[in-house]
Ligand code: HEC
């Protein structure tokens with residue numbers, strides 16, 4: 069979280085959330101060029117012929133049926149080549165658009181924003197280039213190869229509708245047009261739905277059960293769950309709905325996941341094998357203070373995005389909550405993967421009862437998009 073509770077934290081949040089006002093128009097209504105970009109971007113997001121070998125689309129690891137995370141449920145994702153795995157668990161693409169560019173917040177003295185778990189990309193466009201080119205994910209050999217393939221697959225007319233004569237003109241131009249339209253889709257309201265039970269509750273249209281309300285209170289209470297310290301759950305002053313992340317970085321003391329298939333893949337892709345240590349933000353900034361820190365993820369659609377954490381170590385929401393609750397007082401959890409910078413102030417020994425943990429999880433389930441409001445209408449208040 070931001071280090072302190074003084075107003076700088078709020079300033080940071082407003083900064084983050086004001087992005088929503090600029091970009092958060094109802095994109096389902098988007099017309100004209102933006103609408104064309106989104107629908108082409110969507111086709112390409114699901115296009116399985118852009119990987120090499122073919123068969124792997126963005127959606128293979130970011131499926132709408134699983135909250136735009138990996139539907140296969142492994143600790144980390146298998147790429148286009150069978151047996152090649154990414155080092156990290158695929159986070160959801162939903163709500164990723166709201167991350168500001170990574171920057172140093174001078175008031176709170178913390179890094180904020182950026183894409184990927186370690187903030188190494190600055191925008192969705194830059195981010196999308198990663199998997200398209202990554203040796204593991206889609207394993208393409210170069211921009212020229214991808215652009216030729218787009219032409220062969222018959223995408224030229226659709227690109228021309230948007231970019232006219234410049235469409236897929238050369239490798240460089242074509243590739244940036246590809247990442248641009250994919251990013252447009254990732255910014256659409258289809259991907260950022262804001263229609264969970266909790267959103268309807270905030271709008272006064274749905275009622276939380278007693279258990280969900282108890283969970284919400286525990287989530288917010290600094291002396292209980294304290295989750296909101298890093299996963300803010302209140303609408304911004306601007307009225308923008310909460311994102312459940314403040315885009316800061318923390319080392320939660322997550323242990324090595326011995327079931328992570330990345331640890332045993334070909335040495336060409338992981339030269340150190342089981343000795344692999346993920347330094348997160350530290351690997352990008354090179355700073356001692358950043359080692360072991362990962363970007364706070366959104367908690368929206370959690371119910372569908374298991375397993376959890378950057379290395380997919382936890383299989384259920386209950387296990388996550390148990391970890392926060394007893395990390396420092398139970399020998400059930402192994403040592404932290406990275407011992408420096410572990411946050412010992414805000415988590416590790418929350419003293420929640422079994423019932424309270426269940427209440428928290430029950431609240432987390434209200435963050436799943438696509439809540440059916442008809443149940444509310446028939447219920448008597
Ligand atoms: C083989 C699985 C795989 C494929 C295919 C894949 N991704 Fe990912 N994606 C991941 C993983 C793993 C991460 C996290 C990597 C990291 O943090 O270093 C990620 C991270 C992301 C993020 C960052 C989210 C955030 O909150 O920072 C976005 C956005 C994203 N992917 C979009 C895409 C797009 C667009 C495509 C297709 C062009 C794509 N992904 C293809 C596995 C995949």
Ligand code: HEC
Nearest residue numbers: 069293294295298318362363364365376377378388392414
């Ligand atoms: C000090 C900041 C902080 C606090 C407090 C905090 N979290 Fe987190 N949370 C994080 C960070 C950072 C991660 C990602 C860590 C990683 O992958 O190494 C995370 C990850 C998670 C995940 C996994 C999400 C995913 O997609 O993999 C869940 C679930 C979660 N937190 C729930 C909670 C709950 C519930 C609470 C309160 C009991 C809480 N968090 C308190 C910072 C925090």
